[in-house]
Each structure stands twice: as structure tokens, then as C-alpha cells.
Amino acid sequence: MRLMEEKILAEGKILPGQILKVGSFLNQRIDTDLLAKIGQEIARLYDGEGVTKVLTIESSGIAIAAAAGMAMGVPVVFAKKHKSSNVDGEVYTASVHSYTHNTDYTIVVSCDYLRPEDKVLLVDDFLANGKALMGLAELVAKAGATLVGAAIAIEKGFQGGGDALRAQGIRVESLAILDSMDDNGITFRPQ
């Protein structure tokens, strides 16, 4: 999606530790014109795939998931993050490793909101090592639902998570894929 690449080049800031700051348009401050176009592009990419539900994790994925769900006309479910695995009741859980905080956290979704008959599209703002998406895919599997694929706003291709998921046969569509990011600037993967 050329618009996403242009936004990253115009407003993204590269911080130490290979962090790409996009707070001015994608999180913290959300450009709602761009957000609507992201939703429409995700709907176009997965048109005809029979998606019945969009699944994301709180909190920075919610706006994009909501835009995609509105464009596709399907409900959005978001998994909640729990710091402990001490969760009971009728829920599906998965453990996710956070490299940023060097800790594991549990993601949780109610069994009521993810059903065996669902065809699920995972949506998130960032894809780096892929651990969060793998956790969401695990929730889909535990529900006995079908994983259609994933749609991501920005993939850090050089961190390998997206390609690892693709190697597992999971369809991963990212609106912009960064192949490198350093003092010389950003190189996008041709799509």
C-alpha cells in the first residue's frame, strides 16, 4: 500500500533499538482518513475469503481491527492481555513472549466470542518477531475455528516473524514491509 509507505517515510521516526515510531498517524494519534483506507485495503485483500470475524489484541491493534471489521461488515473480537496466567472461566488462553519487556504474558478471549464455525482474520498494527500473531493463531486453533490469515499495517521484515509465519503456510498480508531500517533510512520490500 503506497500510502502507508509514504506516511512512514514522511512521519516515521527511527529510534535506537530498531524502533519505528509512528505515533503521529498510527498509534497515539490516529489519522482517521488513513485508518479508513487501511480498513478498505484489508477488506480488498481478503475479499471472497468468507471471513466471519476479525481478531486482534488490545490495545494498539483495536483501531485498525475496527476499521477492517467495518469495511468487511464482520464483528471484531479483541483478546485481552493478562500478566499472570491465573485465568479461569470459559476462556481460551495463549502465552506470548514479549522481547520488548523480556517477559511472558497471557492473552485471553472468551469462548463465547470465538466459535468453531468462525473464519478468522488476525489484524494488528505491527509484526516483528511474530509472537503476538502466533498467540492469536493459537487461540483460533483452540476454538476449533479456521484461520484465514493475517493483515498487518507495518511489518518489520528484517525481524523475520512474518516470513516464519508464511513458511508455516499462513497467509500474511502487510501493508508495508520494512526490509531494513538504519541511519541511511528505510528500504521497503517490493510487493
Next chain:
Amino acid sequence: MRLMEEKILAEGKILPGQILKVGSFLNQRIDTDLLAKIGQEIARLYDGEGVTKVLTIESSGIAIAAAAGMAMGVPVVFAKKHKSSNVDGEVYTASVHSYTHNTDYTIVVSCDYLRPEDKVLLVDDFLANGKALMGLAELVAKAGATLVGAAIAIEKGFQGGGDALRAQGIRVESLAILDSMDDNGITFRPQ
């Protein structure tokens, strides 16, 4: 908004402690058809007021704020929650008391994303005691921006926060206001 009242009656569940569970359509699982209509209704209510920015708090307000921002054609900013007040850098902060968890937390927004020239609409999913909205209003005041008002999906009128804000001269529009909620059911305030 009659549709919101109907949804609450059809799918809301009253839990002990005067908790209204609306996970099936407003949070956890989001009905995106309803979400789009909520955004349009908020845009209609504040039409002509010159709103330049929607402000909310992570995470359950984000989807509604995004829908409102898209319908109004203005950016959305969300304040982040910090458990400690140990925050530095160029940010505005406010302290919010949580009755649910009986603790104070700090909400934070970057000075870059809330400007003196902004006319700000506060958006959230729930309004009970009003402490979160007061914290957001404090961020707006600290930025030197203008507070246009607030738009809320569901107000627990019997907890008094909304009327306290109105008594301060703040315009508060809630799509459904619950005047009572008990074993006999729910009574809405006529609007």
C-alpha cells in the same frame, strides 16, 4: 439512540456490583454495524461545533473513538494509562481514581498530539463516576485546548458522574443513560 437502548436490553447482562456486561457488542466483541452507527450519531450530535480532535483513553474507548473520528473526519488521540506517575518528557499527565480497582493511575498524552488550537471532543464507552472524563478534561486544559464536550456510548446515570460534569457546564451526550439497573431490569432516562 434507540438502537443502543435496544442492544442493551437484548444483550446486556447485569452482574453483581451494578456492573453492566456488554461484551457481546461493545467491548471484547464489537458489533461493527452498531459501531459505525455510533460514530455517525456522535458526528451528528456535534455537527457544526468545529471539533478538530477526538480524545479517548486506552483501551475500550478506542474503537468508538475511531468510529467517531472517521465519521467526523478528524484525528483520534488516545491517552495511555500508566500505573505510576513517574513519567517524563514532553507530555501532559492527569491522575485518575479508579473505584473498580481502588487505586490511582496516571493518564498521559504527548504534547505533540494535543495543541492549544485544538477543539477537543472526549469519547469513551462508559461513563459512571466521571473520573476518567475529568482526567481527560484536565489534559485538554493543560494543553490550552478548547473542550467542546463529551460523547459516551453508555452512561450509568445513577452513579452521578455525567450530571456532575453537566453541572460544571460541560456538554455530555450519552447514547443511552441508565437511570436504574437492578433485578427488575433497566430503566433508561428519556432523551
